[in-house]
Amino acid sequence: MAYVGDNLTSFATEKPERSALKCGAAGWTWRELIRDIEAVECHIQSRAPRGGRIALFLHDPTALLICFFACVRTGRVAVVADAAWPQGLKSVTLSEVKPDLCIDDKSFAADCGIKSRPERLARAQEAPPGEADLFYAGFTSGTSGAPKGYVRTHGSWLKSFELSNRAFGVTRADRVVLPGGLTHSLHLYGAVCGLACGREVVLLHRFDPRAVLSELGGAGSGAVLYATPTQLHYLCEAARRSGPVDTVRQVLASGAKWRDKDRTALAGVFPKAQLIEFYGASETSFIAVSRPRDKVPAGSVGRAATGVQLVIGDPHDPAPAGRSGPIWVRSGMLFSGYICGDAPQTRWRDGWLTFGDDGYLDSDGFLFLTGRGNRMIITGGLNVYPEEIEAVLEDHPAVAVAVVAGLPDSVRGHRLEAAVQLSGPLPDAASVLRRHCAARLATGKVPRKFHIRENLPVTAGGKPDIQRVVSDLLHGEGKEDA
Structure with a gap:
């Protein structure tokens, strides 16, 4: 090509x-x-x-x-x-x-x-x-x-296609199913890669979990699903009523960290599917890949993808294993620059690119994400990554989605508050979730308030719309639990 x-x-x-x-x-x-x-x-x-x-x-x-x-x-x-x-x-x-x-x-x-x-x-x-x-x-x-x-x-995506075919083993016989809008780079990539490699592509006008399951169930063998972890969570919820789908051969998840409990639940929904997670960004394509055979530690997004060099902290003086810092990447799949907008955290150095994500590598080379540098909250002098708190909240069996924000506070600089969408009934939810966080987080990282929402807003790509959630919290919209 x-x-x-x-x-x-x-x-x-x-x-x-x-x-x-x-x-x-x-x-x-x-x-x-x-x-x-x-x-x-x-x-x-x-x-x-x-x-x-x-x-x-x-x-x-x-x-x-x-x-x-x-x-x-x-x-x-x-x-x-x-x-x-x-x-x-x-x-x-x-x-x-x-x-x-x-x-x-x-x-x-x-x-x-x-x-x-x-x-x-x-x-x-x-x-x-x-x-x-x-x-x-x-x-x-x-x-x-x-x-x-x-x-x-063109070359950056052609190299991405090569990696997809090599790492995921997709064949021309597969149908590629995309459950979200094509303005999300994950879904657009899946559609373009599918057609460019000779596969049938199935699109849906909007994300509807029941419609996605119906399409996958009628697809015959060999269906491949690209989806965000948030979309997969809702597919699991819908499948509780409709039952498992055994026609899916592969699930490719990206866009956010895939929670271990959601991956386990999805294995029951698609019992014959290979569940693969890949981590990357719009500016980088693939960075790390996590496949079942890789024995990936809990919480990791996998090892560097083939052809990708990955270091933490400084490309010329990498941080040791276990130390968190900016993620730097070098590969043939990187973007060429911006045509509009402001991105001060995206920087180049001698062919290496960093783009705002922080993380660390363990001694075996597995990558763990600690958060986005531009989401870091300073509260009472403590640097807090909201992703850490969101992961703890989402580990509770009654929590579907959580977003943690730092709101202006005259004493602390910012105070931590959490907006939570439940997956089922949870009496006295705020107290239960506060105790859940207190048992797993340092005192300064426990949210001061919990806001229980019937539904959290999502972006066109199916991820929580963090900006809208923060705006709602600032304006005091929705039900609030102190």
Whole structure:
């Protein structure tokens, strides 16, 4: 593969009537998929220069995926934005990114020629993109809450595809099922990697645990599921009523630390599946991989992935085993920089990259995460990583999800408070959870207040929306237990 998506035309020739893409009642064979991608390619080539940025604001994940491939196969940069952004945020981001073309729901339907024009326009003859060319820009939260846009080269994702195939052993026979929106880099990567490697990809318009289980149950053997740990938790909850699914061959989890109790529960939901966790970031692709055969210690995210160098603290003077510090990475899968937004914790040094996550390595090379540097809370002079407290709370059998925040306090600087979503009844929940934390944490790390929520807000990618939770706590919204 010389560039992302260059095999799609050959797949359309080799297996034209085989299913390539499905979302709800809509479906595409490989022949239909390449037809629609080429129609959008003609539109893009006539309106944006080679190397130009194409902003994609599309609610329909299939339209987004078709436009994505049309951009990257013609040497343009697909700027994948969230169509649900409020107009103010959209306007500010566009003013910084300065796209050459924007495609939204209306313009896609009117101008892109998908299944609506009888004539076929000839594609312009251009040299194909190369591995060093930029092809994709996505967004993740910046330090101010505004999105920061990262950009990747074809080569960085091609190397990621190679690692996926080698480490996970996925074959062309597998169906790849994506339960969330494609603005989340995990789900977009799974969809693009799946199609680029000749697999059928199944998308869902939104995350619905029962719909995901139904799709997996009807998939036949060989289904592969990409999901965040939060999504997998809700799948386990839904499966208590619907029963296990034995058609899933592999579950690939990323986006947050996968709790040991959730992994154990999921083994009962997908009894024939290999459960794999990988740790990385939008800027890095894969960093560490945890597979069942690796005998990974509890709490670890695994060892460095093949081709990845990993050190803690300082790339030229690494910290000893057991000492926490910034995580530094070097590999061929790293991003190329930011096109907008503020990211002071992302730094380069002699080919090494650090991006705000802290952790430590044990004597056997297993990586343990201690938190995000930009989430660290100073309370009463004590440096606290909220992730440590969240992990303790989520270890309680009645807790589904927890978010810990530091709120302004005139005495301590910040005070620790926890917003908790329960998985079942828990009388006098605040007192029970306070005792649970006190038995496992230093006194200064026990939250001063516990806020019990019926549901915590989640991002489009299925992870807890920390910024919204903190905003709610600051404004005193929801039920509160002192």
